[in-house]
Amino acid sequence: MGDEQEIMVRLHQIHKTFGSNEVLNGIDLEVKKGEVLAIIGPSGSGKSTTLRCMNRLEEVDSGSIEIEGEFLAEENGEGVTEYADSKTSRRLLAHMGMVFQQFNLFPHMTVMQNLLEAPIHVKKQSADEVLPLAEELLRKVGLYDKRDSYPSRLSGGQQQRVAIARALAMDPDIMLFDEPTSALDPELTGEVLKTMRELAEDHMTMVVVTHEMAFAREVAHHVIFMADGGIIEEGAPDKLFSDPEEERTKAFLQNML
Amino acid sequence: MNGITDTVLLMLEGTETTLEIFVITLVAALPLGLLASLGRISKLKPLSRLIEFYIWLMRGTPLMLQLLFVYFALPMAGIMLPDIGAALLAFILNYAAYFAEIFRAGIQGVSRGQYEAARTLGMTYGQTMRRIVIPQMIRHVLPPVSNETINLVKDTSLVYILAMNDLLRVARTIVQREFDMTPFVIAAIFYLAMTFVLTWGFKKLEAYYGKYDM
Ligand SMILES: Nc1ncnc2c1ncn2[C@@H]1O[C@H](COP(=O)(O)OP(=O)(O)OP(=O)(O)O)[C@@H](O)[C@H]1O
Numbered sequence: 199m200g201d202e203q204e205i206m207v208r209l210h211q212i213h214k215t216f217g218s219n220e221v222l223n224g225i226d227l228e229v230k231k232g233e234v235l236a237i238i239g240p241s242g243s244g245k246s247t248t249l250r251c252m253n254r255l256e257e258v259d260s261g262s263i264e265i266e267g268e269f270l271a272e273e274n275g276e277g278v279t280e281y282a283d284s285k286t287s288r289r290l291l292a293h294m295g296m297v298f299q300q301f302n303l304f305p306h307m308t309v310m311q312n313l314l315e316a317p318i319h320v321k322k323q324s325a326d327e328v329l330p331l332a333e334e335l336l337r338k339v340g341l342y343d344k345r346d347s348y349p350s351r352l353s354g355g356q357q358q359r360v361a362i363a364r365a366l367a368m369d370p371d372i373m374l375f376d377e378p379t380s381a382l383d384p385e386l387t388g389e390v391l392k393t394m395r396e397l398a399e400d401h402m403t404m405v406v407v408t409h410e411m412a413f414a415r416e417v418a419h420h421v422i423f424m425a426d427g428g429i430i431e432e433g434a435p436d437k438l439f440s441d442p443e444e445e446r447t448k449a450f451l452q453n454m455l
Numbered sequence: 456m457n458g459i460t461d462t463v464l465l466m467l468e469g470t471e472t473t474l475e476i477f478v479i480t481l482v483a484a485l486p487l488g489l490l491a492s493l494g495r496i497s498k499l500k501p502l503s504r505l506i507e508f509y510i511w512l513m514r515g516t517p518l519m520l521q522l523l524f525v526y527f528a529l530p531m532a533g534i535m536l537p538d539i540g541a542a543l544l545a546f547i548l549n550y551a552a553y554f555a556e557i558f559r560a561g562i563q564g565v566s567r568g569q570y571e572a573a574r575t576l577g578m579t580y581g582q583t584m585r586r587i588v589i590p591q592m593i594r595h596v597l598p599p600v601s602n603e604t605i606n607l608v609k610d611t612s613l614v615y616i617l618a619m620n621d622l623l624r625v626a627r628t629i630v631q632r633e634f635d636m637t638p639f640v641i642a643a644i645f646y647l648a649m650t651f652v653l654t655w656g657f658k659k660l661e662a663y664y665g666k667y668d669m
């Protein structure tokens with residue numbers, strides 16, 4: 199297409215420590231519009247923390263975060279990182295939806311109530327307005343007939359698909375996934391990955407932390423390999439998976455096979 | 456011939472006082488306990504400390520002492536409350552403290568993931584508590600709240616030392632006058648009937664709130 203692609207998320211020199219444990223030591227990354235970015239790496243390498251810094255579930259110690267061209271966190275003159283005021287922060291974060299490893303559906307609400315909750319109470323949309331969209335989303339993830347079930351009655355794969363639909367009901371521009379299939383029995387991962395693949399085909403901008411190498415290779419446009427709180431290697435999936443440059447990447451990928 | 460009917464009628468009047476204390480205490484102490492539990496988990500340290508102290512005070516001293524203290528201290532401080540007002544004040548403060556601790560445990564039983572999900576959907580802290588956390592907390596705390604409520608039925612009999620004519624005091628008066636133990640048996644039946652109704656009610660509530668985790 200040639201034209202400059204819009205940057206949806208930009209992290210610049212992100213540092214983050216928990217106590218005395220330096221978890222991120224200078225992360226730089228960009229996510230372009232319509233792009234699927236996969237983040238892979240060994241356990242404890244900082245993948246989740248990177249993702250959670252994007253939507254302020256964790257706050258960074260230093261560095262800057264831009265969402266769709268606006269600063270969520272910015273380094274001031276003295277090199278101290280300051281977050282945007284709560285109104286701006288809220289507005290920027292509304293562009294992002296998140297899907298968790300443990301689904302985190304609201305157990306006391308039906309599937310449909312889970313989808314309607316935020317559009318009605320956060321966006322102040324009317325039920326009439328959101329209902330058609332919510333129904334369409336449930337059809338899309340293949341769970342329309344479960345609309346009145348409580349989450350505890352659904353399989354893990356079904357719950358995760360509801361969680362994806364719930365995030366989409368807020369009409370986000372960017373979807374963050376933190377190991378969305380890691381809590382699932384192997385026979386249930388396929389249905390969730392299928393839903394995510396369809397989302398990618400609809401050109402949703404996605405950041406996916408995953409251990410599903412086949413999925414990353416097939417669906418991602420760009421792959422980042424992290425270890426020890428840093429980005430070791432990144433690139434197009436074909437290159438990174440079949441011909442990695444770094445020893446650590448090679449060792450990790452060998453282990454995953 | 457004042458038969459058993461008269462005795463029961465007399466005792467119904469006592470039951471009225473007992474029920475009044477029970478109902479008003481419950482209706483006031485539950486929301487007050489909820490507020491206290493929210494203050495207790497608040498990030499405002501002075502508020503949290505203050506409520507911790509209040510809970511410690513209320514749970515660390517006998518309810519009987521609190522009743523007597525309020526009953527005698529208020530008039531000394533120039534505050535004139537009717538007897539029942541003094542009793543209610545002590546009961547409400549005491550029970551709110553117990554409920555606060557139950558609610559706090561229930562709130563802390565709601566997983567972090569629920570807060571995070573609510574936050575990524577743009578919900579404020581208030582919305583998260585009101586719509587996500589507290590409804591789930593209620594489900595978890597029903598059994599201990601049921602316990603405390605049944606305790607309250609029986610604790611109402613403590614007002615007897617304030618010379619208030621509750622169920623137990625009326626029963627004792629008749630027993631002393633007539634040298635007949637029947638009023639005590641009737642009182643026991645009244646208390647049992649109240650706890651029976653409560654147990655049944657809480658079972659229904661648990662079934663209602665349990666519909667989502669079958
Ligand atoms: N809230 C926290 N408090 C303290 N330490 C934390 C916290 N969250 C993460 N850590 C630590 O930060 C490091 C990176 O954690 P992170 O969850 O980002 O890793 P990860 O790459 O997502 O690992 P996994 O594949 O196991 O999910 C780990 O050492 C972890 O123990």
Ligand SMILES: [Mg+2]
Pocket residue numbers: 245246247376377
């Ligand atoms: Mg992780």
